Amino acid sequence: MNSTTRNKMIAGAADLMSRRGVNATSMRDVVRYTATPRGSIGHHFPDGKPQLIAEAVMFAGKQVSIPLEKALNELGAIAGLKAFVASWRRRLVTTTFEAGCPVLAVAVDHYVGEPSDKAEALDAAAQDHLLDLANGVFADWQKIMLAALRREGLPAPRAKRLATLVVASIEGTVALCRAARSALPLDQVDQELELILSDALSQTTK
Amino acid sequence: MNSTTRNKMIAGAADLMSRRGVNATSMRDVVRYTATPRGSIGHHFPDGKPQLIAEAVMFAGKQVSIPLEKALNELGAIAGLKAFVASWRRRLVTTTFEAGCPVLAVAVDHYVGEPSDKAEALDAAAQDHLLDLANGVFADWQKIMLAALRREGLPAPRAKRLATLVVASIEGTVALCRAARSALPLDQVDQELELILSDALSQTTK
DNA sequence: AGTGAAGTATGACAAGTGTCATATAAATCC
DNA sequence: GGATTTATATGACACTTGTCATACTTCACT
Numbered sequence: 325m326n327s328t329t330r331n332k333m334i335a336g337a338a339d340l341m342s343r344r345g346v347n348a349t350s351m352r353d354v355v356r357y358t359a360t361p362r363g364s365i366g367h368h369f370p371d372g373k374p375q376l377i378a379e380a381v382m383f384a385g386k387q388v389s390i391p392l393e394k395a396l397n398e399l400g401a402i403a404g405l406k407a408f409v410a411s412w413r414r415r416l417v418t419t420t421f422e423a424g425c426p427v428l429a430v431a432v433d434h435y436v437g438e439p440s441d442k443a444e445a446l447d448a449a450a451q452d453h454l455l456d457l458a459n460g461v462f463a464d465w466q467k468i469m470l471a472a473l474r475r476e477g478l479p480a481p482r483a484k485r486l487a488t489l490v491v492a493s494i495e496g497t498v499a500l501c502r503a504a505r506s507a508l509p510l511d512q513v514d515q516e517l518e519l520i521l522s523d524a525l526s527q528t529t530k
Numbered sequence: 531m532n533s534t535t536r537n538k539m540i541a542g543a544a545d546l547m548s549r550r551g552v553n554a555t556s557m558r559d560v561v562r563y564t565a566t567p568r569g570s571i572g573h574h575f576p577d578g579k580p581q582l583i584a585e586a587v588m589f590a591g592k593q594v595s596i597p598l599e600k601a602l603n604e605l606g607a608i609a610g611l612k613a614f615v616a617s618w619r620r621r622l623v624t625t626t627f628e629a630g631c632p633v634l635a636v637a638v639d640h641y642v643g644e645p646s647d648k649a650e651a652l653d654a655a656a657q658d659h660l661l662d663l664a665n666g667v668f669a670d671w672q673k674i675m676l677a678a679l680r681r682e683g684l685p686a687p688r689a690k691r692l693a694t695l696v697v698a699s700i701e702g703t704v705a706l707c708r709a710a711r712s713a714l715p716l717d718q719v720d721q722e723l724e725l726i727l728s729d730a731l732s733q734t735t736k
Numbered sequence: 737a738g739t740g741a742a743g744t745a746t747g748a749c750a751a752g753t754g755t756c757a758t759a760t761a762a763a764t765c766c
Numbered sequence: 767g768g769a770t771t772t773a774t775a776t777g778a779c780a781c782t783t784g785t786c787a788t789a790c791t792t793c794a795c796t
């Protein structure tokens with residue numbers, strides 16, 4: 325199984341989806357963008373576009389969760405989060421605020437299926453599956469953040485809420501930065517999150 | 531000028547965009563959804579789909595900013611924000627987490643223009659204009675939140691950062707809720723935001 | 737009554753969409 | 767080395783998209 329073509333397609337799809345959204349990314353765009361053979365797309369993704377989107381979401385999930393976990397492990401919750409935000413910042417700046425998060429794209433820009441006859445019935449199921457995947461990725465990120473906070477002594481209920489806040493606010497802030505073509509929102513949120521987390525952690529050791 | 535047709539189209543476009551995204555919302559969808567005459571769309575929106583999207587963004591902007599400002603004025607920053615979040619929660623629940631924010635949709639799901647010959651040049655400008663509008667709406671919401679916080683004595687730099695955090699985290703959380711088909715993330719973030727704001731405000735009166 | 741504008745209806749256009757059937761090329765295995 | 771799976775190529779399909787030209791209706795105003 326030649327997987328480099330397949331992997332290039334998945335990575336390219338994730339990238340394009342993060343920039344323009346799900347429906348603005350056609351399969352022909354993906355093969356153009358990645359210089360992969362168009363004839364292979366049906367071969368590597370027999371279930372068609374929904375499958376490609378699904379794999380792109382899972383790919384993007386790992387692409388974030390692995391460095392996130394590493395940063396939190398090596399630097400602790402606060403410094404690790406700052407490093408993670410910094411990597412988002414770099415991505416925004418180097419793409420002139422064109423690239424975003426493909427998982428958010430799936431949550432917001434729902435895939436509208438084939439024009440064919442089967443219609444509504446399958447589309448709803450396919451869309452639900454994609455939402456499940458996106459939700460799984462978000463949950464994964466939250467779990468990683470949660471573990472880091474708990475490791476520093478924060479009680480579970482508070483840590484869970486803060487993990488949700490961190491993931492949600494970063495997702496939202498990245499979107500704000502793209503709209504503003506500026507990293508200012510991310511810098512502001514970064515500062516506030518640091519304050520909030522260090523406040524919360526300082527209360528536990530008292 | 532018969533504006534009820536026009537207004538129905540704008541409101542319907544905003545609603546559909548908030549549920550499925552920009553590119554998944556076709557003009558034919560809008561006239562189907564709003565039971566408005568298809569022949570009129572070119573009449574009311576001579577600049578075509580970009581114009582309809584633009585008006586939908588501004589419409590959605592006011593639809594949020596007006597009740598937000600009212601709630602903050604009447605109830606103060608903390609209780610007002612809680613009331614505002616509660617209204618978001620209602621919208622999510624009553625639409626079984628299908629509806630979201632059309633402004634976020636514009637920021638994430640970029641409009642891909644007509645298939646015609648003019649191509650790239652105009653598209654980039656049109657997309658930039660839409661991003662400007664979305665950014666203006668986000669900035670408006672932040673300004674309203676900022677004013678409420680300053681009214682309670684918070685110094686400007688901190689208030690600005692917190693206003694950004696509030697807008698970004700609510701946008702992100704609504705997306706999380708849609709992916710999870712659950713209001714839990716919003717409830718968690720609501721609780722944390724309350725804690726954060728009351729902490730920040732209590733430090734000013736000391 | 738009549739005139740002109742505002743609104744509505746309908747169909748055609750060029751182009752793009754995902755998918756599929758078929759055909760060729762490459763690589764793997766006995 | 768031949769056979770069989772894997773991969774790539776190409777073109778056709780049924781359909782949707784935004785836009786436009788053209789017609790018909792409605793309505794206000796003089």
